[in-house]
Amino acid sequence: MKYISTRGKTEPVGFLDAVMEGLAPDGGLLLPESLPDVSGRLAVWKNLSYPELAFEVMSLFADDLPAGDLKNLIEKSYASFRVADVAPVVPVADFHILELWHGPTLAFKDVALQFLGNLFEYILQKRGGELNLLGATSGDTGSAAIAGVRGKENIRIFVMHPRGRTSPIQEKQMTSVLDENVFNLAVEGTFDDCQHLMKSIFADVAFKEKYSLGSVNSVNWARVLAQIVYYFHAAFRVQETTGAEQVQFAVPTGNFGDIMAGYLAVQMGLPVKKLILATNENNILSRFFNTGTYSIGKVVPTLSPSMDIQVASNFERYLYYHTGQNSGKLRELMDGFAKNRSLSVELNTNGAVDDLFAAGEGNTEQTLATIKKNHAQTGYVLDPHTAVGVAVAERFQTPGIPTICLATAHPAKFPDAIRRAIGTAVHHPLLDALAEAETRCETIANDEAAIRAYLAKKAGV
């Protein structure tokens, strides 16, 4: 399988190169040049364990990786999950909750980043070289990325977070990782400052090459690929218990990475009625699917911080398919967006951007009410991100079509929101243990020269 750029100005590359490149050299995102139709295999796939299914799905897209090696990477990646099923589906009220948070950091990002960390290590072992990952985080991504590469050979990770501005739990999750290849940098500035520092350093191609800098952000194809697996897995489990042919998915959305994987699963032949896209007040994506216009607003902080995003980094992948895989048209749209901070597509005869999608916003009040109601009725506690998805899913129920709501984090990660909703926090032993944990973190000035000097000293190249 070869990978092409959405912008159409790069030579196709193989899977391993696509993983190492992250972003395509022409500024586009990498996608497989064709999508396999697997509808004839579903009857066999439904009997597979999670790692077996992951192998079947991923091997279609990674043919430059020997089968035995891919199998080992998958097994190693999902052995770090606390349940054999990796992503169990549990019935809660009218919904089926797909628990994606059984990995090391209690967030769905582990599903992809555990795999990506092992894959990076494997590729470096094969090809030689070093990789110095640089990231900026306001919380979740940083800890899942650190957990993905801690202790790995030939890889170092440098994660900048705004000093004193991430939640105490998320900060502890990052800084309590003491492996020698993990460097936490508490920048004296805001999250925007961290992101700005990162972008500015990555823009210096000579520096980037000299120090073998790479990133683990959500545009990496391997992350999307790993996420495709659980759409199949969850649909099979719910088909078994309900006898339904078709299902629908509700996805709490920020960067469009998670729901993009669902979109690809549907294109491959998974029988899905609707993908329900749920945003919080940062609603650029729900506005797009309801109006056809994608225009940047101001980021507002909410109870679901991992979805506090305006420009969704994976959206360009969807837009490429929406243009009928027309790179010229896509470039026009993206150029217009860069200029005007807004782009528009035509609506179809149903007045929709895409009949596969339903979209809505769950605001703070609805998030809290949804957590409260589900807890009162069933005893189950939704985390605030998952609650946004459930709140929106309630508006799009269809008789005979079971709805699977993706649960993207464990509620113990967000004690303040949970306390507001149900009056008491929930606990998880992994997070409780952090209170006593030793930490390591370097405070550093909000100054690009200081960050560069730190990288140069520690990069090991």
Ligand SMILES: *Cc1c(COP(=O)(O)O)cnc(C)c1O
């Ligand atoms: C990252 C994240 C999301 C959003 O996923 P995207 O792929 O960015 O759309 C939702 N919930 C949680 C808990 C997350 O960490």
